Amino acid sequence: MNSLDPRVNRLPEIGNPQNIQDKEQLDQFGTFEVFVQPKEGKPFQHEGALHAPNLEMAYILAKETFTRRFTCTSLYVVDTRNVYVSPITERDQNAYDLVENVSDQSKEKRSFEIYHLLKRGKQHVHVGSVKASTPQEAMSVAKNQLNAGKVFNIWSVASNDIRFTSDEEKELWLTLPEKKFRDAADYKGGEKLSSFLERRIKESNV
Amino acid sequence: MSNLALKELLYKIADDQLILGHRNSEWTGFGPLLEEDIAFSSMAQDKVGHSQAMYTILHQLGEQVPDTLAFMRPANQFHNCILVELPNGEYDFSLIRHFLFDTSEAIRFEMLSQSSYQPLAELSRKIRGELRYHTLHANTWIKQLGSATEESISRLQKSLNEALPYALGIFEESPFEKKIIEAGIFEGEKELQKRWVKKVEEIIQQTNLSLPDLKITIPVFGGRTGKHSEHLQPLVDEMSEVFRIDPGAEW
Secondary structure (H helix, E strand, O other): OOOOOHHHHHOOOOOOHHHOOOOOOOOOOEEEEEEEEOOOOOOOEEEEEEEEOOHHHHHHHHHHHHHOOOOOOEEEEEEHHHEEEOOOOOOOOOHHHHOOOOOOOOOOOEEEEEEEEOOOOOOOEEEEEEEEOOHHHHHHHHHHHOOOOOOOEEEEEEHHHOEOOOOHHHHHHOOHHHOHHHOHHHHOHHHHHHHHHHHHHHHHHO | OOHHHHHHHHHHHHHHHHHHHHHHHOOOOOOOOHHHHHHHHHHHHHHHHHHHHHHHHHHHOOOOOHHHHHHOOOHHHOOOOHHHHOOOOOHHHHHHHHHHHHHHHHHHHHHHOOOOOHHHHHHHHHOHHHHHHHHHHHHHHHHHHOOOOHHHHHHHHHHHHHHHHHHHHHHOOOOOHHHHHHOOOOOOHHHHHHHHHHHHHHHHOOOOOOOOOHHHOOOOOOHHHOOOOOOHHHHHHHHHHHHHHOOOOOO
């Protein structure tokens, strides 16, 4: 190999490309959903998903993937399979109108987190928690307690399934506001380019 | 107390951070998973940032400006331990080094947050969140791969055995050890090593890995006095190549 990047030239030869075997289909990690709190006191919002082998690994990988640039005070992750999703609505229909009333007294009540999608194409935002036995029942309870009129989609997640940030861990983002060097704008590339071009024009006029 | 002892302490910490930060940044674009590539690169960036903060303190004590300290010294003037300059190897070695070194680094700065030398105490308190992430990241990976498959366990074990003598080199004592301790600046390498062993054992015990007997492991010293392996000078050359083309350039 011959690259301008010395690291590439140091890579070991990785066999004959013709002999590379395709991976088996779906031979990959499962996905986890990532929620971020942008400021103290603001609700958590869904930021995206990532692949990871388990919940704790998902947490450490999500931290840099989703919170290395903008302000963040806390983060949590949950296995995608543990997110219970309401029916999808058409037009202006409220998703809660499609949620069936469920009451389950058979099991002990636990805490569920409820998320609303209020605008299409935007993120799901945390709106509160309810007590229920199942995610279905949680959504039914939320229909009475948290119904906001026009919700396009609802998620319910058992609080126990979430890897939260502990109070101690909130210091993970202490220095984040100072890391301006991660924003392209901080390099003022445009300004530098124009002053360079101006200098060149002046020099060529001399 | 002369500034010499303090400077020696600052240089060795700063150089560890710069050299490991640069080494770890060599993984950027080559990491095993996209998310891990980002995480490892970010931590590398943090380390270079820590070194810059320490070089700034050194500059305030009369040393050259941070860029000159970082890019214009030959390898034999660096005070980093040899562990941080070793080539990355495969990811298992880089992870084990990250775990062994960052555990010591986090404890070192925790100790320094009580330092009588205020600039160091302040810096330690400021970066504690970054260090918490670095050790959380390292511990999670070691626990994950250290108890996953036969291959992951044997790879980590081999790297652990290889890295350990170098890791003990982190704690090479300086001629000023006594002065630094008496002045309340730092509790010393012996105390640091004691706490490090405890923490490393605590994590390793949660895996299928075994820690080689530290009593019969011979530490690799020399880095703190500028006696490095053959790997440091090429790293320094590569790291400073662009800077040296035009040392006065503004970035």
